[in-house]
C-alpha cells in the first residue's frame with residue numbers, strides 16, 4: 001500500500017506549469033510504483049492501476065489513475081496593480097497587514113461583492129498590502145466558470161495566491177483569453193484594456209499606463225509616472241460619489257481598524273482618507289465594474 005503523499009508536490013509543479021491540480025490524499029493498492037523528483041517536477045507512478053483519464057496542457061501530459069481522481073483545471077493570472085491609497089512613491093505600504101485584526105480569510109463575502117470563496121491562510125505571506133478580488137470575463141464581458149479568486153496584493157504590486165504561488169489561481173477555469181477585473185475594497189475597480197491570454201507567462205501590468213485599464217480615465221497618475229486604482233470608492237460600487245463621502249463621514253474617526261473607510265490603508269480613519277476622496281469625487285468606473 002503506497003500513500004499518495006506526493007500529491008501536494010505534484011500539485012505545485014503542475015500549477016507552475018499552468019496545468020492541473022488536486023488535493024486529495026487517498027491510498028491505492030498497486031503491485032509496484034515509485035517516485036522521482038528533478039528539474040522542478042515530481043512524478044509518482046503505480047503499476048497495475050487502471051488509467052482513468054489523460055490530461056494535457058501545453059507540453060505537459062498526465063495520465064491519471066483512480067487514486068488521483070479529482071483533478072481540476074487551474075488557470076494562472078500574473079498581474080500587477082497599484083492602489084493609490086497605499087502607494088508611497090516607490091511601492092505600497094504594508095501597514096495594514098500588521099494589524100492583529102487583519103483577516104486571514106478573504107473579506108469579499110459581503111455586499112456588493114457577495115463572493116463566497118473559501119480563500120484563506122494560516123499565516124500571512126510577507127509584504128501583504130491587502131486582499132484583492134479578481135474576476136475573469138469572456139469576450140462579451142460575461143462571468144466565466146471558475147473565474148473568481150481572492151488573492152493577496154503585495155507591496156510591489158504583484159499578486160500572491162493563498163496557495164503560496166505568484167499570481168491568482170483560478171480553479172475550474174479553462175485556458176483562454178479573458179478580460180481581467182481587479183477589485184479592491186475601497187478603490188475604483190479596473191478591467192484590462194484587452195483580453196489577456198491565460199495562463200500568462202509575463203505579468204499583465206496595469207501600472208505602466210492609464211490605458212492598461214479599459215475605458216477612459218480609469219486609473220490615476222501616481223508619483224513616478226506610474227498608474228494606480230483611484231482611492232475612495234468606499235462602498236465599492238464602481239463610482240465615486242457623495243455616497244462615498246457619506247460612508248466615510250458616517251464611519252467617523254477610528255484607530256487600529258480594518259475598515260473600508262480607511263482609503264490609505266494605514267489602519268486609521270482620519271482626514272487623510274477624506275483627502276484621498278476629495279479629488280477623486282465624480283470619477284465613474286466603466287459599466288463592467290459597477291454594481
Ligand SMILES: [Ca+2]
Nearest residue numbers: 233237239240
Ligand atoms: Ca462608490
Ligand SMILES: [Ca+2]
Nearest residue numbers: 262264266268
Ligand atoms: Ca487611513
